[in-house]
Amino acid sequence: MENRDSMWALFQKRGVSRRSFLKTCAVVTGMLGLSPAMLPKVVAAAEKKTLPPVIWLHGHECTGCDEAFIRSQSPLASDVVLNMISLEYSDTLSASAGEAFEHHLKDLMKKYAGQYILAVEGGVPLADNGIHCMTGGRTFLAALKEAAAGAAAIIEYGSCAAWGGIQAARPNPTKSVSVSDVISGKPIVKVPGCPPIPEVMTAVVMHFALFGQLPPLDAQGRPKQFYGNRIHDTCYRRPFFDSGMFVEKFDDAGAKAGWCLYKVGCRGPVAYNSCGNMRWWNGLSYPIQSGAPCFACGSNNFWDNGPFFERLPDIPVPGTIADADKVGMVAAGAALVGVVAHGALSAMQKSKQAKQQDTDVRGPEA
Amino acid sequence: MSEGPVKEYYIYSPWLRIFHWVMAASVGVLFATGLYIGNPFFIGTQGVEPTFAVNKLMSMETIRYIHFAAAYILVAGFILRVYGFAVNRGDRLLPKFWTALYWQGVVEMLKHYLFLSADHRPYLRNSLARSAYLGVYVLLFLEAVTGFAMYFMVDPNGFGAKLFGPVNGLFGGEYTVHLVHHYVAWLLAIFVIVHVYLVIRADFMEREGEASSMFSGVKFFAHKPADIGDIADDSDKQTDYGTRHRQYPAQG
Structure with a gap:
């Protein structure tokens, strides 16, 4: 918790040269997806801004996002956790556990109220009063609401936190929803993926740490520089x-x-x-x-949107496997048959009518 | 068969007629190319590096290019339709849902198509046809919006993406947008089948020049059409409604 230094102060403490510090800033600028012209601003922020404490909560999920995050290569996950942010609470990465650790969370939330970044991994189950995901004897919903109240910003890390996740698949028995479905009034950024690219998570945290605001977001609330382009x-x-x-x-x-x-x-x-x-x-x-x-x-x-290895999804027609093209083809075929039949009937009706008129005009042929 | 003279009624401006054929051609091209883009069913260029195969005839790139070009032509063509609407009374865009005549026409035409009545009053354009054309415009609008939403996201910071990109979120993801685009294309194909049939049928059954009207702009009626108000003020005193008004003697 004493790790409340700026990046530059931290570098000095460890005897790392100014040159290395500037190099690091250049790397960070690239990592954040910023233009090289932003380098002076990044350096200035890295010199002055104290690194924000991060609280990392886990909800309805598989911790696969953690697995991805600890494999972050540039920067190394260990560097991120120890030198770039001060990760104060993460129940999967921390050495401690149990009541003492939960106390630590309480202290953190009090001490850094309104300053910490809240990273949330996992969806929020709402069915049956949220009992489908419990942490520390409480529902995850309650834990999340308490932690979110004092957060400066919230990061929805992974598709579960961002959209509800795999457990939200039809028919969604636990009524799992995204974090932003239950929390409002805070700056929230979605970092979806199953799992997300670890460097993206790092960059979003660093962006907030250095500039005190979230990166530019797209219409769905995802950082543009990482989710702007199609695969x-x-x-x-x-x-x-x-x-x-x-x-x-x-x-x-x-x-x-x-x-x-x-x-x-x-x-x-x-x-x-x-x-x-x-x-x-x-x-x-x-x-x-x-x-x-x-x-x-x-x-x-x-x-x-399955099956994953088909271009078009199945349409639930009982007893068959049908996609949009097949259904369309059948419907178009039926329309063709229909109009031909209708045409035949029309022709019959017309000839009957013509005969009728002939009869009317000429009188019945005896 | 019909007694008395047949009168010529001028309905469609050249703008509407040109638009109709531009639309017909581009929808045909869009449907055919779209089927390939959705499911590339024939094997592309073989034995050439993709860098060079891109420029070959009928590569995905070429077919997509044709698709996008046809889409722009269709959307631009709609300007003609709107212009025709502005300058010519007969080029109405919407059915008059608020009139009794419209609803009478719906019932009458439904009965006629279900063989419950052999005849119906003459119409310049009957209520069901008008409603179907409005439906087509709605479908084409959906196709354009979903199409542009996918198309412009190539450049996510461009103007087009700012305008149409949020559509992807509106539909709950771009995957759904692809599907909607696909389904609506099939609905349009079914419309074309029914439309072509009913036009031919009308020409065959009623002999009012239904098919040729989309080339010449005129239809021929022995009796005054029920919806004459669409091209002229309906009053019994005034029977002359335009310089194109000609009479033809009845055929023996």
């Missing part, structure tokens, strides 16, 4: 799409040659994320690079 528009396999060269099956020659995964269900055209340009594990790879279609894990309701 499809940043995909290294895009030339194959543009040329009409597609993987038809996972074991065909196209798959081997690394062609476009559009026809095996890739959600790249609807997914907004940074996997295409930042990639994972220090740029090592990402799903599409390993030959798997994108699931759009950062998008709302991605869990209900």
Whole structure:
């Protein structure tokens, strides 16, 4: 808790040179997705701003986001936790646990009221008074509301916190919702993904730490610099799409040659994320690079947009497997048959009418 | 068959007619290219590096380009429709839901199409047709909005994305937008089938020049159409409603 220094003060304490400090600032500028012209501002902020305390809560989730975060490469997760922010409370990363730890949380919330960043991982189950997720003997909803009351900003880390998550899939038995569905009146940023790219989380925290405000957000509340572009528009396999060269099956020659995964269900055209340009594990790879279609894990309701390996979803027609094209084709066929039948009936009616008129004019032919 | 002279009634301005055929052509192109974009069903260029295959005929890139160009032509063409609406009385955009005539026409035409009545009063454009065309405009609007929402997000900070990007959030995600775009395309295809049939049927059954009216702008009626108010003030004294008014003797 004594870790309330600025970044520059921290560097000096550890005997790191000014030159290294400036280099770090340059890296941070790039990491935040800022233009190089912003470097002086980043340096100024890193010199003066004290690093904000971070409280990290876990709700209805699998802690996979934690798993991703501790693999943050640039900067290293250990650097983030120890040198760049002061992570004061995280029940999965901390050495301590139990009552003493919960006391620590209480003290923190009192001492840094209105200053700390609240990172929330996991959805909020509302069914049955929220008993489907309990922490420290309380419902997660209660714990979240208490922690959110004194937060300077809230980060919804992962698709569960941002959209409700996998457990919110139809029919959503626990009524799991996003953090912003139950908390309002605070600056909230969504960092969705299942899990999100760890560097993105780090960058969002750093942005708030340095500038005291959230980064620019898109219409859905996600930081623009990381969720602005479609996977499809940043995909290294895009030339194959543009040329009409597609993987038809996972074991065909196209798959081997690394062609476009559009026809095996890739959600790249609807997914907004940074996997295409930042990639994972220090740029090592990402799903599409390993030959798997994108699931759009950062998008709302991605869990209900199945099946993942089909371009179009199934329409629940009993006893069949039908997608939009099949249903459309059948409906259009039925319309064709319908109009032909209607035409035949019309022609019959007309000829009957003509005969009738003939009869009327000429009289019955005896 | 019909007694007495057949009169010529001028209804559609050239603007509406040009728009109609621009729309017909672009919707056809959009549907065909859209089917390929949604499900690339034929194998693209083989044995060429994708960098060069992009420019080949019928590559995804080319087909998408045609799709987007046709979309812009369709949207721009609607200006003609609106202009026709402004300058010509017959080019009405909306059905008159608030009139008794409209609802009578709906009942009458439904009965006629269900073979419950052999005849119906003559109409310049009957109520069901008018309602269907309004439906088409709604569907085309949906297609344009969802299409632009997907199209402009290539440049998420551009003007188009600012205008249409939020549509993606409105539909609960861009995936749903793709689906809506897809379903509505099929609805339009079904409309085209029914529309073409009913036009041919009307020409066949009523011989009022239904099909040719979209080229010439005129229809022919032996009796005064029930919705004559759409092109002229309906009064019994005034029967002359335009310079294009000609009479033809009845065919023996």
